[in-house]
Amino acid sequence: MSKKKSDKTTIHDIAYELGLNASTVSRALNNNLAVSKKTRELVKAKALEMNYQPNFIAAALRRGRSNTLGVIVPAIDRAFFGRVIRGIEEEADEAGFRVIVCQSFDSSEREREMVDTLRGLQVDGLLISIAKDTGDNLKLYEKLISSGFPIQFFDNVPTSLEVVPAVIIDDRQGGYAATKHLIDQGYKRIAHLRGPQHLHIYRNRYLGYLDAMKEAGLEVNDDSVLEIVSHFDSGEEAFEELWKRSPRPEAIFSASDFSAVSGMKAARRRGLRVPEDIAFMGFSNEPFNELVSPTLSSVDQQPITMGRIASRRAIKAITSKEDEEHPNDQLVLMPEIVVRESSATK
Structure with missing residues (x-):
C-alpha cells in the first residue's frame, strides 16, 4: 500500500525501504554501537530523504524519560526572563536536555493550562516563575511537589507553601x-x-x-x-x-x-x-x-546565574536515584548594586 503525502514517515517505512528490521532502524537512529557505522549512516540518510521526524513523546513513554524541561514565565519579552531562560538552556544543553518555554502572561488560569500542556508533552520537570495573579494554583503545586514530580520555582515563588524548591534573589x-x-x-x-x-x-x-x-x-x-x-x-x-x-x-x-x-x-x-x-x-x-x-x-538580580542553578537543581532531581537527596530547599542569591550616573554624586 502506498503512503499518502500527509502520512508521517515511521521507522517501519524506513525499514521497508532498506530491507531492514524496524528494531535495527531504531537502534541506528539512536546511534547504538551494536549497529555498524555503515548501517547507521545508511539509515540516517534514508530518514533524511524520507523526512522522518522522531516521535519524542512516544520515545519518552518507552524510556520513562524525555530529557526535556518545561519552563513557564510571565513574559518572554522581558529582559530579565530572557536572561533567566538563557541560563536555563545553557545548563540544560550541557546535560543533554531540551527546553520548552511557555508564557503565562501573568494569568494563573493560563499558567495552569501550561502546566497541563507541558506535562502532557512528557517533560521530566518544570521550572516556573508564577504569575502575579496567583489564583488557586497553590494546591496544584503542592500536589506536584508532594508527588515527587521535579519542580523548581524561581524569582516569584509561592511563599505560602511549606516546601518550595526555588532559586530566588534576596x-x-x-x-x-x-x-x-x-x-x-x-x-x-x-x-x-x-x-x-x-x-x-x-x-x-x-x-x-x-x-x-x-x-x-x-x-x-x-x-x-x-x-x-x-x-x-x-x-x-x-x-x-x-x-x-x-x-x-x-x-x-x-x-x-x-x-x-x-x-x-x-x-x-x-x-x-x-x-x-x-x-x-x-x-x-x-x-x-x-x-x-x-x-x-x-x-x-543575577538572572543567568539564577537560571543555571534552577536548571541544574531540576536536572539533579530528575536524574538522581530515589535514595539520593533532592534539592527541595530554597536557595537565595545575593543581589549586587550597579552604580551609574542617576545616583552617583561622589
Missing part, C-alpha cells in the same frame, strides 16, 4: 542596599515606588527600604511611599504625584527599572537635573539602563 537585601547607597550619597528624603504588596518580591524590596531608612534614622511617612504597577506610564504618573507632595523627595528608589526610567523622563521634562536635583535607583538592572541618559543605577 529582595529585602536588594532593597536595603539600594536605599543605603542613596543614603551614603547624602540623600535624606528618599521616596519609594513600591510594587503590589501581595507579591513577596515587592514586599521584601519595600521592607529592605524601610530597614535602611530606620537604620539611618530617616523618616518614612505616607507621603514617602507610592504603590504602582511596573510599567513606563505609571512611573511618570508616580513622579508627578510625588512632586506635588511636601517636602519633595531628593531621591527615588523604585522597585522596577521601568518606573524608574519613566520617572526620570518626567523629572527631566520639568527641567530637573539627575542626580543633582533628584536621584533615581531602580531594581532588576535591565539592559536599557545603560542606554538612557543619564544611565540608571539599579540592583542586579
Whole structure:
C-alpha cells in the first residue's frame, strides 16, 4: 500500500525501504554501537530523504524519560526572563536536555493550562516563575511537589507553601542596599515606588527600604511611599504625584527599572537635573539602563546565574536515584548594586 503525502514517515517505512528490521532502524537512529557505522549512516540518510521526524513523546513513554524541561514565565519579552531562560538552556544543553518555554502572561488560569500542556508533552520537570495573579494554583503545586514530580520555582515563588524548591534573589537585601547607597550619597528624603504588596518580591524590596531608612534614622511617612504597577506610564504618573507632595523627595528608589526610567523622563521634562536635583535607583538592572541618559543605577538580580542553578537543581532531581537527596530547599542569591550616573554624586 502506498503512503499518502500527509502520512508521517515511521521507522517501519524506513525499514521497508532498506530491507531492514524496524528494531535495527531504531537502534541506528539512536546511534547504538551494536549497529555498524555503515548501517547507521545508511539509515540516517534514508530518514533524511524520507523526512522522518522522531516521535519524542512516544520515545519518552518507552524510556520513562524525555530529557526535556518545561519552563513557564510571565513574559518572554522581558529582559530579565530572557536572561533567566538563557541560563536555563545553557545548563540544560550541557546535560543533554531540551527546553520548552511557555508564557503565562501573568494569568494563573493560563499558567495552569501550561502546566497541563507541558506535562502532557512528557517533560521530566518544570521550572516556573508564577504569575502575579496567583489564583488557586497553590494546591496544584503542592500536589506536584508532594508527588515527587521535579519542580523548581524561581524569582516569584509561592511563599505560602511549606516546601518550595526555588532559586530566588534576596529582595529585602536588594532593597536595603539600594536605599543605603542613596543614603551614603547624602540623600535624606528618599521616596519609594513600591510594587503590589501581595507579591513577596515587592514586599521584601519595600521592607529592605524601610530597614535602611530606620537604620539611618530617616523618616518614612505616607507621603514617602507610592504603590504602582511596573510599567513606563505609571512611573511618570508616580513622579508627578510625588512632586506635588511636601517636602519633595531628593531621591527615588523604585522597585522596577521601568518606573524608574519613566520617572526620570518626567523629572527631566520639568527641567530637573539627575542626580543633582533628584536621584533615581531602580531594581532588576535591565539592559536599557545603560542606554538612557543619564544611565540608571539599579540592583542586579543575577538572572543567568539564577537560571543555571534552577536548571541544574531540576536536572539533579530528575536524574538522581530515589535514595539520593533532592534539592527541595530554597536557595537565595545575593543581589549586587550597579552604580551609574542617576545616583552617583561622589
